[in-house]
Amino acid sequence: MEKQGMMTIVSNTPLAKDVYEMVLKGEAAKNISAPGQFINIKLDDGQTTYLRRPMSIHDYDESHITLAYKVVGVGTAKMKTMKPGEQLDVLVGLGNGFSLEPIKKALIIGGGVGVPPMYNLAKKLAAQGTTVITVLGFNSACDVFYEEKFKALGTTYVCTMDGSYGVQGNVVDVIKKEGIEYDRYYACGPEKMLDALVLFDDVNGYLSFEARMGCGFGACMGCSCKVKTAPYKRICVEGPVLKSSEVIINE
Known part of the structure; x- marks a missing residue:
């Protein structure tokens, strides 16, 4: 088609x-x-x-x-x-989207404008019987959106960097503080947030990355990034979703 x-x-x-x-x-x-x-x-x-x-x-x-x-x-x-x-x-x-593998407990993580693409995934996982826990991270209270939509699917935590709403801190702070357990985590957000998640757990995650794109379908190679499993992957084709185990953290 x-x-x-x-x-x-x-x-x-x-x-x-x-x-x-x-x-x-x-x-x-x-x-x-x-x-x-x-x-x-x-x-x-x-x-x-x-x-x-x-x-x-x-x-x-x-x-x-x-x-x-x-x-x-x-x-x-x-x-x-x-x-x-x-x-x-x-x-x-x-692009290559998230896998809907059958698991018991999924942790959905969204940061800022990385929150929107996590909703359909959470909805589909919940529909197949997976327990969905969500952590949403924002800079400030004025930036918070879609909280109620995720709450309708399962337990949802919200954090803000300035502490003006929810838990003060970042998404990893919430995971540690609440002792959240999961079989897999799925995330989209700023690169620093994704790096922090890989440092926290580089085995059980799937992360969606953003990149500047020239074409969007792999011809220009402009969005290529280095990974552990290959010399390069194109975010627009082999991504935007990558396994945490293949992500190289930017120092």
């Missing part, structure tokens, strides 16, 4: 400080095969937004894709202004 297509904006609403949720509708949604895959959006104005913007997928079904994005540059600032009814040229179902 063709991965490229046009999708129509259904809604585009604010979630938290500089964070928005966009719902898209279209046949291209059928191309998603696993939680953790991403979408690449064309926002070309011929000048400043030539390259497509890779976005993680928060939730999806056969005809809808929900994104949650943070306004950080020209491309996302343009997305913020888009209205229902407008159309986007997208590449859908890109």
